[in-house]
Amino acid sequence: DAGVTQSPTHLIKTRGQHVTLRCSPISGHKSVSWYQQVLGQGPQFIFQYYEKEERGRGNFPDRFSARQFPNYSSELNVNALLLGDSALYLCASSLDTGPTKQYFGPGTRLTVT
Amino acid sequence: QKEVEQNSGPLSVPEGAIASLNCTYSDRGSQSFFWYRQYSGKSPELIMFIYSNGDKEDGRFTAQLNKASQYVSLLIRDSQPSDSATYLCAGKRSNSGYALNFGKGTSLLVTP
DSSP, X not given: OOOOEEEOSEXXXXXXXXXXXXXXXXXXXXXXXXXXXXXXXXXXXXXXXXXXXXXEEOSOOTTEEEEXXXXXXXXXXXXXXXXXXXXXXXXXXXXXXXXXXOEEOOOEEEEEO | OOXXXXXXXXXXXXXXXXXXXXXXXXXXXXXXXXXXXXOTTSOOEEEEEEOSSEEEEETTEEEEEETTTXXXXXXXXXXXXXXXXXXXXXXXXXXXXXOOEEOOOEXXXXXX
C-alpha cells in the first residue's frame, strides 16, 4: 500500500501570497492531521480532520485553514504568508479514533521570501 | 513550560553501545506516547508507541513509561551509525483527537 503522499515537495512563495498544500492519507485511513515543523523544533499541531470534520485545531492564526474531502484527502491553506511561515509542513494519517498511530508523509518544504 | 521536554543533545554513543533517550511531560492527561526518528531533511518515522506503564520491546528498541514520574524513555541496543538521527518524543491526550504534542527532539550520533 502507498504511504501518505504530499504535494508539492518544495514551494517558494513571496510574503503576502497564498499557498495550498495537499495530502492523501494511507488507503483506509480516515483521519488527517497537519503539523508545522520549523527548523530545529519538533512538529507543532495545526489541524486534525476525521470523516471530513474538524476535530482539533492548534494555536495558529486564522490565516491557516484546512478541509478534508470525501475521499479523505486534505488541503491546508495559508493566506497572507509571513516569513515566519517558512517551515516543513507535515501531513499525518491515522486509521480512526483512539490511541492509534499516526504516519507522516514526506512533507512540503515551504520557503517564504 | 513546554508540555514535552527533551534534551536537544547531541548525544554521542559508540557503535554497539546502548543509547538512552529521555523525555518528560507535564500534562498528566497524556495517555499515550510515541517515539519518532527523523533523519535530516526527512519526515518523522514512527518507531514505537506505548500507553501502559512499564517496558515495551521491539527488536533493538525498548520504550519505557513511568506515569507517576511523567517520564518516557527510549533505549536503543547495539547502536549503529545508521541510528544517527533526531529522536522525537510525542504525547497524546485521550480527549484531544489525534493531536500529538512533540518535544524538540534529541540528536543522536553513533560513532563507528
